[in-house]
Amino acid sequence: MIQKSIPSLFTLGNLLLGMFGIMMALNGKIGMAAIMVIIAMLADCLDGRVARALGAESEFGKELDSLSDVVSFGVAPALIMYVASLHDLHNALAWSVTAIFPMFGALRLARFNVHPGIPGYFIGLPIPAAGGVLSTLSLFHKDVPPVFMVIAALLLSYLMVSTVKYPNFKKVGLPRKAVIGAPVVVIIAVAVAVVFPDQISKMIFVLLALYALYGFKQNIDRLAARRRRRNRRRSDDEAYHSKNG
Template sequence: MFIKSIPSLLTLGNLVIGMVAILMSIHGHFNEAALLVVIGMLLDGLDGRAARLLHAESEFGKQLDSLSDLVTFGVAPAVIMYQVLLSHLGLLGAVLAIWFPICGTLRLARFNVETKSSSYFVGLPITAAGGILATMALTRPVLHPAIVILPLGMFILSVLMVSRVRYPNFKRVAFPKSAVVLVPLFVVIVFCAIKFHFIRANWIIFGVLAIYAVYGMLRGVRRHRIRRARGMSSNDVEMDGEVEPSSPFREM
């Protein structure tokens, strides 16, 4: 019985990490808070794999995962960005801080009700958006003018979450069973490396996730141009043979 609970415990661990990240950012520990969001990303990928490995997938687990994701990748990154920069923008900053988790909530709700593909996500996953935002907040000292670039980037990430842009789904990529043991060890090693300044991982993580976000946008533009050139509507079968899934959020 305990074995079947492991995926849910990993998901709850992700939720705890999100709450701790919020508290740490409130107290000014922005680097550590952003790092916790990144560690939460690893746990988020691990709990689903553990559920499939242990044959413990359930509707309860899916809903628990969404609620945890909202805290760790929706609320926590928004609080980090608010503490780092948005608090200086008055009402606009408050609106942006609220707007991001709202879009994340819509993204998660849409994901839970629409037909899913094993090869792609519709809209930027909140996990990636939250990781980008948390690490992007740490780039403020080198961005000029950061007071314009960072809020604009936050708004774009929010819109991408509720867009119809497709992103590759790496969650179904096969990994050896030993990953269940090795991933937590990897998390500890990365945490220690960053904590003691052996590496500047925030830039690496931000760069990788930003490339993922931009890739989806460029791919979406390319698909749109090809569809127009072929005279195809958005309801037609597209160039890769996939059909756009129906959704109550289609117009978003």
């Protein structure tokens, strides 16, 4: 019984870190708020792997994971963005963009629970990646105009509910013997993040932004290929009618 509860402890840790991120953002500690989201991502990466390693996967854990993700990677990043950059904008715009991000994140999670995707790929940008990009991007609020944050939030929201394929690394397993070391990994990550908050956050931002942009480029390439096929068919039809007209 205790063994089957271990993965849920990581999931609840994810939720707890998301709540800490929200509270830190409300207190104006944007850097530490972003760090909480990043560490929550680590906990989110571990809960499923720990569950598979222990043979403790369950529908309960799946639902708890989604609920936690909405808070840690939907609400928390949106609030971090709002406090850091959007609060000076017109309320209607700032509130709408702040609300849209977690709403689309919830839609992404609901779709994932019903249609997990295809082997090796996620369909749409995973909400932890989207939330990680948004929360760490907020660290650049002094150098980035609010309108850029608005565009980034809307783009990330779109990518979450899009049909763009993203590589899925969740199936990378965790040996059963390594489960005992998982909490140690989290503790070390917390210590490193607290000592080097800005450096860690900005490094994570670059990695996550590249992952998000990969899917965006894939979408553009797919649309371009579709247009080329349509133009080719049109040219073939015109050539056929010209020849037989």
